[in-house]
Amino acid sequence: MANTNDMTIGSPVRDILKFSIPLILGYILQQMYLIIDAAIVGRWIGVDALAAVGTSSSIMFLIMGFCNGSCAGFAIPIAQAFGAKDYKKMRSYVSNAMRIAIVMAIVITLMSCIFCGRVLKIVNTPTDIFDNAYIFLFLQFLAIPFTIAYNLLSGFIRAIGNSKQPFYFLIASSFINIILDVILILILGMGVEGAGIATLISQCCASLMCWVYIKRKLQLLIPKGEETHFDNKLINILLNNGMPMGMQFSITAVGIIMLQSANNALGTTYVAAFTASIRIKYLFTCVFENIGVAMATYCGQNIGARKINRIKTGIYAAIKIMLVYFIITFIVIYPFADYMMMLFVDGSEKDVVSNAAMFMRIANYFYPALGLLTIFRYSIQGLGYSNLSMMSGVMEMIARCGVSLWIVPALKFTGVCYGDPVAWIMADMFLIPAFIWLYGHIKRKTPLCVS
Template sequence: MNTNVNDMTTGSPARGILHFALPLVLGYILQQMYQVIDAAIVGRWIGVNALAAVGASSSINFLVMGFCNGSCAGFAIPVAQAFGGKDYHKMRSYVANAVRIAVVFAAVITLLTCMFCTKILGLVNTPSDIFRDAWTFLFLQFLAIPFTMGYNLLSGFIRALGNSKQPFYFLILASLVNIALDVLLILILGMGVAGAGVATLLSQAFATVLCWLYIRGKMRLLIPTGEERSYDNKRVSILLNNGVPMGLQFSITGIGIIMLQSANNALGTVCVASFTAAMRIKYLFTCVFENIGVAMATYCGQNIGARKLDRIRRGVKDAIGIMLVYFVLTVLIIYPFADDMMMLFVKSGEQEVIDNAAMLMRIANYFYPALGLLTIFRYSIQGLGYSNLSMMSGVMEMIARCGVSLWLVPALAFKGVCFGDPVAWIFADLFLIPAFLWLYHHLRKAVTAA
């Protein structure tokens, strides 16, 4: 077996999941760290208004980038399934057609979002005193969409073969480039918020190039040749059936997040800054849950390709155990130190921002097990090839966040905002857990009958 790939259809499920997830977790923590550094540099050296400007459009970013990244993750699922079934010709045909689809998606989404950037910021009630900086930052994020999709697509192919280490190494290098550019563009050249946007764009482009060079040099198993490069309508349909529902799942979730951010933005610049600071640290912790889920998508994809349903059940149980151990660790860190973490972004005199942000962190932390179950079951369902089913969990999240925005935020102000994510996680779990149990039973009957 090529040492650059990892067959997850044999051996201990817990060991395989951890072996795959650990580089992902470290990579995404690193990625979140440089976003923390972005926000810290902007908040401390430019000011609270600039910090608010960077975070004012985060829900829009989630909707657009969530669709792009979710689609790319979905395109990798048939690749993982074909690899698990040892059908490498089919795998490479999927790769060629996925690249074709991603190029079209990137071009169309970039054009539309850049054209309507101003209207989008008005949609989320961006305060007038930060509108110009918010527009600059968001426009640069939209310009980076082709590179964001390129990195997520290529790294998804690499991970589909069980190799999660290499994308981690590329994230390390991209993070260092991003931090160096932050210092150069913001602190030395004084480009302000624009510097943060340019730094992110260039680092994403760098990571994309690294993935492509690695595939060409070390994972030629993925490179289509001859008729494998041909357009295949059936495989395009399968890729779209996996990718589009995953993308829409994030976008549907994003609608609820936009509603929540719009309600929060209406509370004023202090609440926008508080939300921005808390989200930067929250994602640093929650990305671990997300990447346990990503590991489960590849794990389930390979094992359903190999028709090993018992390993899927054992893998889900092991993933839940890993998640609960990590949850205990987060409580020991977040509860006593949330206020100190917020002081990374603002000076000690901004007490209202610190208090609000720390409150959001602690409230969300209590509900992390709900988030852990959400990611494990959602990605497992996707890995089994039923992205349409998992998309419904995004609908549940959207409904929950809209309800919080319409009723809790007007009643409780920023404290209501703090319950937006927890309520959404619980609503999604109410759908996902029964859905997974039904799906597993259905697949088991189908395999037995065959």
């Protein structure tokens, strides 16, 4: 079937790599344009502007994490129906998922814009950067409907095994964002407002490209006739998959907000260091995230096809891929972290550079813990047990809150650096035993499965 990828046959390593590589390249490209965005802001506007852009990152993770996680959850039943070759049911899921997403976009955008200023105060945004932070965050909130649309539509495309097209759309939207950054910030001198507008327009373009592609190339996904009808049973299944995944990200974000709030209280220099290091960290960690995304689709299709033994084989394959990538990151990050931070600020900003580089190196030591987290979390979600994986988000939240309340006051920015590693380890302590139990449970329920 053209433009699809059946992950229930063939080599699991090949299937996972074939699916995840376009995802990884796309997100690396996306992170590159975020890095360029931050570099333009930090180098041409100043450290205060860089801090203003970064001070709201945890807030955006809270809101967009919920939206993106929910959209990813909505794609799980679609992947399962595709694996089971039940295309009529798959299209009914698509129709009802779009209904939910429209309501989400309206409600979340309105609420976020209304309370924009209040949430910036909650995270201890320094007064000298508050106005710029407000402008940037408000524009990010206006982009929420387009971000939801892109994640929902790209989730539909990935659910049937096609991860290449969303990659191409990210390439296009990334170049649009960079070009607009140059025009709005460097030529027109619009400052952080220009950065926010560039992001909004590029997100709009990405969602539009997904929609046009589905309409023209993926008729398999377009509901027709009674498939377009409201179905309360399917709505409940979609919500049971999507809401726990969205809540998982939001619960995790509460801990991140606590950590960033503790860091913001240390002053503008540390906010800038945190912003620079986070941009580079996401560039490297998005690979782990997308190996996990591949596992969600892989497990979803295979549980739909009742090929349970392939799930275990896929887990081992994903872990091997993750460990090879970790070695590569260590070779790159450890010697070059300081130079990476100089992309954002002048080398004379020694405190910003040294603290940001320390953050990167400490996090890098614990990347295998993050890799295991994403593999097991997304695999559990792909199997249809989003409520179970949500508990890992609770563990992350508890860990980051503990670091914020007790370790950061004692160790200052060094304590901030250990926020993520402690959270990853805590989540793994729950996820690994949970998956082992779940796999045995599913295998007992489906004794006639084939490999």
